[in-house]
Amino acid sequence: MTDVKNIIDGIFSGSKVPLAKAITIIENDLAGKKQLLKEIYKNTGKAYRVGITGPPGAGKSTLTNQIIKLLSSHNYKVGVIAVDPTSPFTGGALLGDRIRMSESALLENVFIRSMATRGSLGGLSKSTSDVCDVLDASGKDFILVETVGVGQTELDIAGTADTTIVTLVPESGDSVQTLKAGLMEIADIFVVNKSDRQGADNIASSLRNIIHLKPESEDKWDIKVLKTIASENEGIEELLKEIKRHQRHLTKSGFLDIKRKHHLRNKVKELVNESLKVNFWNEENEKYLNENMEKIGFKLKDPYTLADEISARKFSI
Amino acid sequence: MTDVKNIIDGIFSGSKVPLAKAITIIENDLAGKKQLLKEIYKNTGKAYRVGITGPPGAGKSTLTNQIIKLLSSHNYKVGVIAVDPTSPFTGGALLGDRIRMSESALLENVFIRSMATRGSLGGLSKSTSDVCDVLDASGKDFILVETVGVGQTELDIAGTADTTIVTLVPESGDSVQTLKAGLMEIADIFVVNKSDRQGADNIASSLRNIIHLKPESEDKWDIKVLKTIASENEGIEELLKEIKRHQRHLTKSGFLDIKRKHHLRNKVKELVNESLKVNFWNEENEKYLNENMEKIGFKLKDPYTLADEISARKFSI
Numbered sequence: 001m002t003d004v005k006n007i008i009d010g011i012f013s014g015s016k017v018p019l020a021k022a023i024t025i026i027e028n029d030l031a032g033k034k035q036l037l038k039e040i041y042k043n044t045g046k047a048y049r050v051g052i053t054g055p056p057g058a059g060k061s062t063l064t065n066q067i068i069k070l071l072s073s074h075n076y077k078v079g080v081i082a083v084d085p086t087s088p089f090t091g092g093a094l095l096g097d098r099i100r101m102s103e104s105a106l107l108e109n110v111f112i113r114s115m116a117t118r119g120s121l122g123g124l125s126k127s128t129s130d131v132c133d134v135l136d137a138s139g140k141d142f143i144l145v146e147t148v149g150v151g152q153t154e155l156d157i158a159g160t161a162d163t164t165i166v167t168l169v170p171e172s173g174d175s176v177q178t179l180k181a182g183l184m185e186i187a188d189i190f191v192v193n194k195s196d197r198q199g200a201d202n203i204a205s206s207l208r209n210i211i212h213l214k215p216e217s218e219d220k221w222d223i224k225v226l227k228t229i230a231s232e233n234e235g236i237e238e239l240l241k242e243i244k245r246h247q248r249h250l251t252k253s254g255f256l257d258i259k260r261k262h263h264l265r266n267k268v269k270e271l272v273n274e275s276l277k278v279n280f281w282n283e284e285n286e287k288y289l290n291e292n293m294e295k296i297g298f299k300l301k302d303p304y305t306l307a308d309e310i311s312a313r314k315f316s317i
Numbered sequence: 318m319t320d321v322k323n324i325i326d327g328i329f330s331g332s333k334v335p336l337a338k339a340i341t342i343i344e345n346d347l348a349g350k351k352q353l354l355k356e357i358y359k360n361t362g363k364a365y366r367v368g369i370t371g372p373p374g375a376g377k378s379t380l381t382n383q384i385i386k387l388l389s390s391h392n393y394k395v396g397v398i399a400v401d402p403t404s405p406f407t408g409g410a411l412l413g414d415r416i417r418m419s420e421s422a423l424l425e426n427v428f429i430r431s432m433a434t435r436g437s438l439g440g441l442s443k444s445t446s447d448v449c450d451v452l453d454a455s456g457k458d459f460i461l462v463e464t465v466g467v468g469q470t471e472l473d474i475a476g477t478a479d480t481t482i483v484t485l486v487p488e489s490g491d492s493v494q495t496l497k498a499g500l501m502e503i504a505d506i507f508v509v510n511k512s513d514r515q516g517a518d519n520i521a522s523s524l525r526n527i528i529h530l531k532p533e534s535e536d537k538w539d540i541k542v543l544k545t546i547a548s549e550n551e552g553i554e555e556l557l558k559e560i561k562r563h564q565r566h567l568t569k570s571g572f573l574d575i576k577r578k579h580h581l582r583n584k585v586k587e588l589v590n591e592s593l594k595v596n597f598w599n600e601e602n603e604k605y606l607n608e609n610m611e612k613i614g615f616k617l618k619d620p621y622t623l624a625d626e627i628s629a630r631k632f633s634i
Contacts, residue, residue, distance in 0.1 A: 034621055037619070037621050038619045038621045038622055041616065041619035041620065041621070042616045042619070045616070257614070261610060261613075261614055264610065264614075264620055265606065265607075267620050268606060268610075268613070268620045268623050268624050268627070269598075269606070271620065271621065271624030271628075272597070272624050272627045272628050273593075273594055273597075275624065275625075275628040276590075276593050276597055276628065277590055277593065279628070280589070280590075280593055281586075289582065289585060289586070290582075293578060293581065293582055293585075296578075296581055296585070297574070297578055297581075299358065299359045299362070302354070302355045302356075302358035302359070303358065303581055303584050303585045303588065304351055304354050304355045304358070304588065305355055307585050307588030307589050308592075310585070310589045311588075311589050311593065311596070
């Protein structure tokens with residue numbers, strides 16, 4: 001535990017090694033994790049959190065990399081989490097994309113961490129938000145979380161980010177109408193990347209039409225559609241301006257506080273729900289479930305009656 | 318409640334109207350839902366459940382429609398659930414795709430139901446599996462569940478299907494390497510649809526390579542990659558043969574029982590977990606959470622400590 005104390009002090013001083021150690025503790029759920037997160041919490045809240053998501057092949061890594069370089073050149077301290085939804089078969093096929101980003105990792109004021117999901121997406125959301133907290137406590141000005149829009153991750157990213165950027169490419173055009181409800185719901189900024197390709201204007205105007213149909217949000221933010229060519233570093237300055245415009249909008253309107261409190265409230269609820277489950281499914285209740293599965297199999301009992309019975313058991317613990 | 322009794326009798330007789338009523342009860346969580354599900358359970362287990370998933374634009378609806386027609390022509394009774402991840406902005410853009418399918422709905426031995434997610438994907442998985450049970454109890458031979466690979470849905474589909482078909486198109490080729498971990502994990506059969514387009518052989522062989530890298534599954538099923546052109550009705554007979562080959566494989570090896578028991582066990586656990594949450598978050602505990610969010614905001618308390626405190630409250634209820 002004294003080790004954790006040292007790590008915490010190291011985080012506050014902004015050094016990279018303790019930061020890396022802390023993230024490893026969080027990622028692998030090692031001893032000291034809770035103490036670490038409890039103690040750094042008071043130092044969080046200063047960094048501005050930007051989520052970058054979108055379908056595979058949208059160029060999110062390249063885009064993120066350009067944003068990192070731009071922020072770094074303005075002397076901002078930048079923390080980056082690249083969430084890699086590793087295929088359980090190949091064990092990490094996205095590595096190529098990360099190589100470009102690792103050059104930026106050599107910059108003094110940039111810290112980049114790749115996190116793999118290893119098939120299970122469930123635990124990732126909590127870890128990502130915990131790692132954001134650690135980066136935040138280490139004195140970063142901006143935290144970028146980049147993740148492919150896979151499974152639940154794009155909703156989780158919006159559950160921790162102040163600004164969420166949804167990145168698409170002209171090729172996404174055909175399916176904009178059928179675009180994931182989730183992606184549409186979470187975007188604060190739309191980026192059409194690789195916008196030198198055919199169809200860029202089409203998809204941009206389709207997106208604007210869809211945005212137009214959306215009922216005005218509570219905070220009255222007007223979602224813009226920007227065009228970038230990340231590989232040529234085109235449109236990145238405009239994107240950063242738009243991020244800052246959103247930041248100002250949220251800050252002035254008071255919605256930044258509301259949004260962050262909302263995220264924190266969800267986090268507390270999830271922690272509680274998780275601990276309810278863990279506490280409930282002890283050996284005894286698992287055994288009761290397993291014994292009764294035979295009856296379910298033979299149709300002597302139905303799943304709903306069994307669930308009622310098991311739920312009632314919690315009062316007798 | 319006598320109404321529910323009538324509906325249940327109607328389901329067992331295989332008529333369409335009570336079936337539709339029952340699904341409405343489930344979808345909208347109306348009174349009588351639990352009684353209905355409890356009472357029909359003993360009549361489930363006879364239908365073979367096939368899930369069809371994949372990215373937007375893969376032609377899943379057309380493919381599903383051809384499978385329906387083929388099954389129907391063989392005099393099988395077919396139930397279909399088309400899960401429509403409605404965009405919260407447009408309120409259901411996929412309608413066009415459904416029109417073709419609705420022709421099949423006129424067939425005597427086919428029952429088709431569209432279910433919309435309305436933004437929230439969470440509740441859908443449970444409803445889908447409940448609706449499968451109702452279709453099953455109504456005497457269907459095959460139940461097809463078609464859903465776009467969005468959010469959690471493709472994992473949920475595998476959590477209720479006996480055979481899961483993952484549909485891709487040649488255009489998916491670029492991103493096969495970065496394909497959703499989830500999709501790779503759940504496929505019993507891969508279909509490359511629109512296989513007259515360029516790149517079909519490439520993606521098929523990429524898929525075979527990835528399958529080859531995968532450690533052998535417990536039930537020793539060899540996943541095949543089939544090519545179809547659903548719009549021309551090409552490859553559908555071969556696909557049905559492959560579905561039946563999988564069905565025989567699962568039945569003979571005893572893994573059908575194991576798989577179904579596994580699904581049921583997860584279902585009971587989820588029902589219990591849901592009721593734990595609902596019971597726990599009563600007015601009193603919500604109030605405690607809300608009161609303490611102020612302290613969290615002012616950094617007087619951290620979220621982890623608050624979650625511990627709240628979790629401990631359950632013992633004092």
